Structure formats: structure tokens, C-alpha cells
Amino acid sequence: MTPIHAFLNGTGRDDRGRRIADVLAMDDHALEFTHDYIQWLFPLATPSMAQPGSPVLAPGDVPAIRGDPLAQANLARAAVLMSGFYARSPDWLGSYDHNHLRITRIVTSLKLLVGREAAAGFLAAIEDRCRAAGDPVNARSRRYWREALES
Template sequence: MFEPSSGPLHAYLAGIGCDHRGRYAADVLGFSNQQFEAVHDYIQWLFPLPTRSAAQPGAPVLTRAEIEAIRADRRASDTLLKATERMLRFYRETNDWLRWQDHNHLRITRIINSLRLLAGTDAACRFHEAILALHDAAGAPINHQSLRYWAEAAEN
């Protein structure tokens, strides 16, 4: 059950709190593909980590209490599932990220790491495998370093 003291990321993923711009997770999940590509401050909220974001240093950082609260809260887990499905849809419906280097490669690493931490290894591996299938279908255009980061994120 939600405890207000568990933090802003838990509240956001539970659907009862908003991000720094006043957006709820449901608002962000309703973004168009163009918005997902152009807006750069939502990914840290949908897929949080316990480390500071270099791209958005003002974004909140997961605490141990929030990790446990998110794992235990069905609403937060449901939002993570919806966010994962929406990001997969974005990657299936767009192809600009399917190149040697792209900012989405960092997003993918974050998503895999966050899923592993908050939803478990199986969820992280499923996302990773889906991304690799898209990569392979496109003729394997992504650099080996990004691929290695994704594999390490899924394995950790």
C-alpha cells in the first residue's frame, strides 16, 4: 500500500503523484511517438534508478524505501508494465533509433536497468530480447558498445 513518505517516484508510478512539470504517468504514457522522441525529461520518472541522471540531474533518485514500496505496490507495478509496453510500441513504430549511435540507446539501457531493479530479471530480459529482435530485423545497425551495455544491464 502507498505510504506518502516513500517518495515522489513511488507516488508517480502509483498514479497519485506528478512529476516536476505536473504530469501524471498516465499523461506521459499518452504522448505521441513524436513527443516520446522530442521530450527528454520523462524517462527518469517512468524508469527511475538509484543513481543521478547525467541528462536530467534534477530528476529524483530512487531510494531503498521507494524500491521496496514500488515492488510491493500493484498500482506502481501496473504503471511500469504499461510504460514498458508503451516504450516497446515506440521502438517498434519508429526507426530513427536504429542507427550506429542515438540518445535512445541510453534510454534503453536505463529501461533495462530500472526493470531489473523494480520488476525483476525476467521483465528486464523480455524487454532486452524485444529490443534485440528489432535491432536484428533492421540489419544490426547499432554499435557494439550499446549492445554490450544492454546485455550487462539485463544480466546484472
């Protein structure tokens, strides 16, 4: 089992020694101002430009994580956590914000590791929040979110 898979199913730790339960227990302040957890919570097959040393999905991780009920449950909890954070926080509702990149990552990772339906549900909540706030997020970021779902 790779480090990412072990982290997601709750048996491993990230590079700072946190278990997924620790990350899922973060408050909104920590979610906003800690910048190295999102790559572990929602991993991708490509390196992060924001956190160059962050983990990357290895060959075989996707089917292993998709087939692991603990990892799937934790990914669902992570999606609920981040959806709730974005519902409560107005800070990301501007033209440009680092959270826009996080949202693209979350949609991409959910689609890859859980399925399109989970990614679409997360994105729908984000887009609803944007509309309710008067659509302050730039069109380019929103286009990236939709492309992450459709690609």
C-alpha cells in the same frame, strides 16, 4: 511515499506536473523529443547525466514499488509503451542515438523495480528489432544493454 513512488502508482506528479497517465498517453513524437520523462517513468538509484535534476530512487523505494500493485501495473504499461515506440520508430536504429542510453535505463530500472523477467522481455524485443533492421546499433551500446540485464 516518495515522489517517484507516488508518480509510479498514479497518485503523484513529476516535476512538470504530469501524472503517469499523461506520460503513458504521449505519442511517438513526444516520446522522441521530450527528454525529461524517462527518468520518472524508469527511475534509477543513480543520478541521470542527461537530466541532472531528475529524481533518484530513495532508500526503501525499491521494495515499496515492488510491493505496490498500481506501480507495478504502470511500470508494465510503460514497458509496453516504450517497446511499441521502438518497434514503430526507425530513428534510433543507427550507430549512435540518445535512445540507446534510454534503453539501458529501461532495462536497468525494470530489472530493479519489476524483475529480471520483465527486463529480459523488453531487451529481447529491442534486440529482435535490431536484428530485423540489420544490426545497425553499435556493439558498445548493445553490450551495455546486456550488462544491465546481467549485472
